[in-house]
Amino acid sequence: MLYRVIDADELPALVEAFMRDYEVIASVRSGKSFAFETVHSFDEIVLDYPTTLTSLKKYLLPPRETLFEYDMEDGVTDYVLQVRPRVLFGAHACDINAMNNLDLVFDDKRYPDPYYEAHRRATMIVGIGCIPSDSCFCHLLDSGEVRSGYDLFLADIGGRYLVSIGSVEGANILEAACNPREATDADRRAFREYTRRRQQAFNPDIPSVQEIPMLMDAFHSDDFWEELGSRCLNCTACASVCPTCYCFDICDVLDPNAQTGRRERVWDACTSPQFALVTGGHNFRSGTRERVRHRMYHKLNGFNSKYGRYLCVGCGRCVHACKTDISPIKVLEFFERKGAEDAE
């Protein structure tokens, strides 16, 4: 990995360089929270934001997307997805890890998804180091740091940024817009201090649990799931805000003229009661216990079995979105309680 250092006052020039050729999407203030939106000047951007309410997922997997259009007489219309080149500026490590997880699913060489690929190919990513908030637990799920999947990654080391370079395109834009220099020993010491400060900022009340996938299997039938699931309102807010929930439905939408229409892909959620409803009326996950357990299983066990990493990146968004306090943190707390009981 190549590292360079730029002064903090060079950052506006970097953003302006991106703006010449790319749509720049960054974190801005949105009411009492923060959201990723298209920006038109560096001054709109908030770089030291806590986790945004919604994630960057919508830029790679839109909530509703036309796959193709059709006409009853002319058949399927050729549909070419046009995506304007863009840069997601200021993504946190957990969110880049989340997009790396989506890549594993949609950029699969055997079953590539051309729509996802079109969005991904048109997207550059500039990450930024963060100081975690109380609901962040990315470090417990191997997502506190990111080693790939970005073009540039900035770490604020006090009046300057240590820039990790992840692509030639990113390096070229950095070189053209700023005066990047080699990192000195003082820069490296400042970076170590920054990582120490960041590590210490994680909420110590969120338990660090080892062997989570194994525990998910061991306690599959525990009453805990009944208790957790009984609180679920089926609102699907958790899946909407989650940067890694990627389930979708396919709908054919016929226009009122009954002649033309389009096939659309829309977000779906495994916490929705209809999600596992099949023809004939059987629902193979009919209760909230099964649905909530399934969601947690996929995040903390199933995805791991297939890809060797957790699907949950510990961003903490569902901690705030769920009105009944259901989140992976509750699962970690349950495992910690069980461990304490066994030790007695």
Ligand code: SF4
């Ligand atoms: S777990 Fe919480 S956010 Fe998710 S569907 Fe149930 S109540 Fe809604």
Ligand code: SF4
């Ligand atoms: S399950 Fe919750 S904490 Fe984990 S990635 Fe999704 S929104 Fe973030």
